Amino acid sequence: MAETVFKQDPHKVRDKREKNLEVAIGREVRSFRHQRDMTVAELSEKTGLSMGMLSKIENGNISPSLNTLQMLASALSVPLTSFFRRFEEKRDAVHVKNGEAVEISRAGTRAGHQYNLLGHIGSNNSGVVMEPYLITLSETSDVFPTFQHEGIELLYILEGEVRYRHGDTLYDLKPGDSFFFDADAPHGPEELIELPTKFLSIITYPQSS
Incomplete structure (x- = not known):
């Protein structure tokens, strides 16, 4: 009997990775905004971006352009690279099977x-x-x-x-x-x-x- 090989669709893998990046960027933007005790309205005023756009960025619903990230970095007084700091970090997990603790x-x-x-x-x-x-x-x-x-x-x-x-x-x-x-x-x-x-x-x- 022939072995069935399951392959991941490279387009789906890429889409998932891009979505994870958008979510990671959004979390960092929200985190920095909270650290500075800044409302979405205040960040909107400093960057010129609409509150709706900022909401979509923070929720990971859109992929912000480099120019948009530069405006956010300037308004939040952080390096642009700080928005990506957690995306590539290794996340550990431990699976202990029954009887192997x-x-x-x-x-x-x-x-x-x-x-x-x-x-x-x-x-x-x-x-x-x-x-x-x-x-x-x-x-x-x-x-x-x-x-x-x-x-x-x-x-x-x-x-x-x-x-x-x-x-x-x-x-x-x-x-x-x-x-x-x-x-x-x-x-x-x-x-x-x-x-x-x-x-x-x-x-x-x-x-x-």
């Missing part, structure tokens, strides 16, 4: 809590680090309600039941419950009610930390 050592492992890291991206342009974990508590796990670390944390309970402390308050968490909190306060499982307990833990904190 890496088990790591973290503060809670000393209490018998199993941590599986679900993905990690190093340096990025968001300024925020996110650490997603699948945590498993079993018969061998200890209660440990005094975790403290920077950032904020979200828990989502998948199975089991745990009484969880945050500061001076206790929360009974069951499957389907979520818990979002400031991680700088003492927190952690106070009582393991139904085992095994599995939950997602997503921690975020500033990248500079």
